[in-house]
Amino acid sequence: MGKGKSMLTYPWLTVYQTMKCGDISYFEQSILSEGLPTEIQLPSELNQEKIVIKKDLIISLSNEAKEVIRLVLNSPIEILETFQTPKYKTISKQKIKDHLTTNGWPPRRIEKVFTELKTFTMDLEST
Numbered sequence: 095m096g097k098g099k100s101m102l103t104y105p106w107l108t109v110y111q112t113m114k115c116g117d118i119s120y121f122e123q124s125i126l127s128e129g130l131p132t133e134i135q136l137p138s139e140l141n142q143e144k145i146v147i148k149k150d151l152i153i154s155l156s157n158e159a160k161e162v163i164r165l166v167l168n169s170p171i172e173i174l175e176t177f178q179t180p181k182y183k184t185i186s187k188q189k190i191k192d193h194l195t196t197n198g199w200p201p202r203r204i205e206k207v208f209t210e211l212k213t214f215t216m217d218l219e220s221t
Contacts, residue, residue: 148221151217173193187208
């Protein structure tokens with residue numbers, strides 16, 4: 095990428111997308127003297143506004159909500175198995191709550207986090 099005036103020739107959203115997501119494909123038909131691509135193609139199914147909204151939703155989550163998400167996504171299989179229901183082998187919200195309670199989280203804090211996560215998932219689905 096160029097600096098100064100050449101950087102200003104790209105729309106701000108394209109620059110943002112390139113720096114943050116990397117979801118932009120460059121097709122160089124001819125090269126400018128500075129080596130910049132002359133054409134940028136955005137995939138049609140990609141809605142830039144929705145991507146920014148989803149990122150803002152993620153950023154706005156509380157640290158406790160992010161910790162619960164990390165617990166589910168990054169835990170070793172041994173811990174994840176303790177969250178599963180015996181019959182269907184799916185992750186149980188109640189078992190996660192029980193785990194948090196045994197690790198010293200107060201019930202009011204747990205309920206607040208799960209309410210936040212419910213709102214978060216509903217907002218993600220609506221965008």
